[in-house]
Amino acid sequence: MDPMQKILAAFDSSETGFAVFREALDLARATGARLLLMHVLSNDEEGSPSLPITFASQLYPSLDDEPLKQYLEHWKAFERRGLELLNERQVQAEAQGVTVETHQASGNPGRKICDLARAQQVDLIVLGRRGRSTLSEVLLGSVSHYVLHHAPCSVYVVHRKARARAAAAETLQNATN
Numbered sequence: 001m002d003p004m005q006k007i008l009a010a011f012d013s014s015e016t017g018f019a020v021f022r023e024a025l026d027l028a029r030a031t032g033a034r035l036l037l038m039h040v041l042s043n044d045e046e047g048s049p050s051l052p053i054t055f056a057s058q059l060y061p062s063l064d065d066e067p068l069k070q071y072l073e074h075w076k077a078f079e080r081r082g083l084e085l086l087n088e089r090q091v092q093a094e095a096q097g098v099t100v101e102t103h104q105a106s107g108n109p110g111r112k113i114c115d116l117a118r119a120q121q122v123d124l125i126v127l128g129r130r131g132r133s134t135l136s137e138v139l140l141g142s143v144s145h146y147v148l149h150h151a152p153c154s155v156y157v158v159h160r161k162a163r164a165r166a167a168a169a170e171t172l173q174n175a176t177n
Contacts, residue, residue, distance in 0.1 A: 002123075003031060003032070003033075004027070004031040004033045004123045004124060005033055005034060005123055006033055006034050006036060006120060006121065006122045006123050006124075007024050007027055007028050007031075007033045007034070007035050007036065007122065007123065007124045007125075007126060008024075008036045008038060008113070008116060008117050008120070008122040008124070008125045008126070009021055009023075009024030009025075009035060009036070009037050009038065009126045009127075010038040010039075010040065010109070010113045010125065010126070010127045010143075010147075011037075011038070011039065011089075011127070011128065012039065012040075012045050012046070013045075013046070013047065013081070013082075013085050014046060014128075016128035016129070016158065017128060019128060019158050020126055020127055020128045020158045021037070021089050021092075023126055023156070023158050024037075024126040025092070025093050025096065025098060027124070027126065027156075028093070028098045029096055029097070029098055033123065033124075034098075034099045034100075034101065035093055035098050035099065035100050035101075036100075036101045036102075036103060036116070036120060036122065037086050037089050037090060037093070037100060037101070037102045037103070038102075038103045038104070038105070038112075038113060038116060039082045039083075039085060039086050039103075039104045039105075040104075040105050040106070040107065040108075040109040040112045040113065041075075041078060041079060041082055041104065041105065041106040041107075042106075042107070042108070042109050044109070047078065047081070048078055049071055049074035049075050049077075049078055050071075079104070079106075082104050083102075083104055086102040086103075086104060087102070089102075090102050103116055109143045110143045110145075110146030110147050110150065111146070111150075113125060113127065113143070113147050113151075114146075114147060114150045114151050114152065117151055117152055117153055118152045122152075122153050123153055123154070124153060124154050124155070124156060125147060125151050125153060125154070125155045125156070126155075126156045126158065127143065127144055127147060127155070127156075127157060127158070128144070128157070128158045129142075129144045129157050129158070129159060144157050
C-alpha cells in the first residue's frame with residue numbers, strides 16, 4: 001500500500017468545520033501528507049447571503065438594482081471571510097510543519113470537493129456531517145452522502161465526538177493565547 005501523500009480537508013466556518021480541520025491536520029502530521037484545505041462557497045452555508053427577489057425587480061428589472069448590488073457586496077464579503085478562514089487554517093497547519101495548499105470554490109459543495117480530489121489525485125477526503133435526520137438528508141441532500149458515493153478516493157467523515165474534542169482543543173488554545 002502506498003503511503004498517503006495528499007489529504008483534502010473540506011470545511012466551513014462551523015464547529016464541525018474546525019473538527020474536520022483538526023482531524024485532517026492530525027492525519028497529515030502523522031503520515032507526512034500534503035494538506036489541501038478547501039472551502040466551498042454555497043448558499044447552504046451558515047452566514048451566506050441570500051438572494052433578494054422582489055416583486056418590482058421581476059416586473060421592472062431596471063427599477064430595483066439596489067438589492068442586487070447589496071447581495072453582490074454581501075457575497076464578496078462572504079468570499080473574503082472564506083479566504084480568511086483558509087489563511088488562518090493554513091498558518092496553523094504550517095506552524096506544525098505541514099505543507100498546505102488552499103482552495104476556495106463556488107457552487108455545489110459535493111461536486112466541487114470530488115472535482116478537486118480527482119484533479120489533485122487526493123488519497124483521502126476529510127469532511128464533516130451536519131447530523132441531519134434521514135428525511136432531511138433525502139429532501140435537502142447531503143454533502144457527505146454525495147462525496148461518499150462519488151469520490152475517487154477514501155472518505156473520512158467526522159462525527160459529533162470529534163467535534164467535541166475539537167471544541168475543547170480550541171477552547172484550550174484560546175485560553176493559552
